[in-house]
Amino acid sequence: MTVNVYVNFNGNCREAVEFYAQVFGSEKPQFMTFGETSPNLSEEAKSLVLHTQLNITGSTLMFSDCAPGRPLDIGNNISLTVVSKNMDEIKSYFSQLKEDGNVIMELQETFWSKCYGMLTDKFGINWQLSYENE
Numbered sequence: 001m002t003v004n005v006y007v008n009f010n011g012n013c014r015e016a017v018e019f020y021a022q023v024f025g026s027e028k029p030q031f032m033t034f035g036e037t038s039p040n041l042s043e044e045a046k047s048l049v050l051h052t053q054l055n056i057t058g059s060t061l062m063f064s065d066c067a068p069g070r071p072l073d074i075g076n077n078i079s080l081t082v083v084s085k086n087m088d089e090i091k092s093y094f095s096q097l098k099e100d101g102n103v104i105m106e107l108q109e110t111f112w113s114k115c116y117g118m119l120t121d122k123f124g125i126n127w128q129l130s131y132e133n134e
Contacts, residue, residue: 001084006062006128008079010072013049013065020061026054034068037111041068079118079126087115087131094129097121 009016017029035046045068053062062081066072084090094107100122107117107129115131 001082001086001089002060004060004062004081004083006064006079006081008064008066008072008077009049011048011065013052013063017049017052017054017063020056021054024054024056026056029054034065076126079128081128081130083130083132085132085134090115090117090129090131093127094119097127097129 014031017031020026021029029052031049032051033046034041034048034050037050039046048065048068049063051062051064053060055061066076070076082090082093091107094117098119098121102120104118104120104126105116107115110116112133113130114133116129118126118128120126
């Protein structure tokens with residue numbers, strides 16, 4: 001199991017990640033855009049980065065532009081992401097973290113995970129919990 005940092009940007013994710021890859025000598029990043037998964041967006045929104053990641057000095061950092069219609073606010077630009085091959089752990093962590101918090105996305109199946117959810121805990125920390133598919 002890992003805990004990864006997820007950093008959100010306000011439309012300049014691609015530029016930032018390419019810069020970080022150069023600075024740290026990481027492999028050239030692969031980008032998935034919002035347009036690849038949601039074709040009914042404006043042309044500008046389609047080109048926004050939905051997901052990419054870099055290995056920086058042995059740690060995986062994940063990056064995204066904020067979702068179309070969801071502005072970048074200080075506090076939602078970074079979330080802690082728990083990735084586990086144990087679905088029961090994901091469900092338990094989510095259940096406990098959501099107490100007195102705010103669920104952004106209930107645990108559900110997505111195209112990248114059989115069990116994924118997002119929430120802000122009672123202390124204002126953003127969490128993403130994801131089952132790692134085999």
